[in-house]
Amino acid sequence: MTNYLIAFNDEWVPDLTEDDTRDRGAAARAVIAEMRDAGVFIFSDGALDASTVVCSVDPSSGSPVFTDGPYVETKEHLGGFAVINVPDDAQARYWAGRIAVAVGWPQEVHRFPHSVGRTADTESATRT
Template identity: 35%
Template sequence: MSRYMLIMRSTPEAEAAMAELNIDFNEIIAAMGRYNEELIKAGVLLAGEGLTGPEEGFVVDFNADPPVVTDGPYTEAKELFNGFWILDVSSKEEARQWAVKCPLGKGVKLEVRRVHDTDEFPQDNEWVQKEIQWKADLAEKLAVEARKAANR
């Protein structure tokens, strides 16, 4: 299996199209909910979240030393990263099939990128070994929390 990240990017044109269509926000939530439920039932959804607007974020620009931090909104942005899904699928083609089903509208783009697996990096590297251990520790922590929640 391979992990793919679906990155939802919106444009000012998408925002204008949504406003013009005057779609109730509850309809948008329902469409996304149905899509997420389909991903869950298929057993491919690992994570997925929507993001707040750019006014609540900031950008760190590493072209300067020290890096320059600029609070949102970002007037120079032509596209905004609005949310993401991480899927565990059998192939790039399966990721493509899920991506085209996403209920997004005109002016929105969904960038799809494969997530590297730890085993693609040199296994004798101390930082790769630390990452493997961090992931194992996190998995154990989540398992403990899940068991506690189930016993409540």
């Protein structure tokens, strides 16, 4: 099993009415519930944007320099994500497609090639 990140940038989200936001949120939560039932769900969060950035860290001086807020040169911000654990790319694509259709905007799929810190114990614990 491999961990995958399904994510979208805040800029990809169209302007929505309150009703649209509520409906799409409910649709996304339904897909997350299906992921839980299928035993592939690990973690997710949404409604992220520039306002949720705590700080940025610049190591170029040899020591970490912390600045409140987003990195100045960043034009895009993470809008939301889900981390899943599935057998292959096809399953990751399936769940990303389900989320994309539910919310109505693009998603990216990233494979975590080296899921450090994940053990069989934590894998089974996330599925209960």
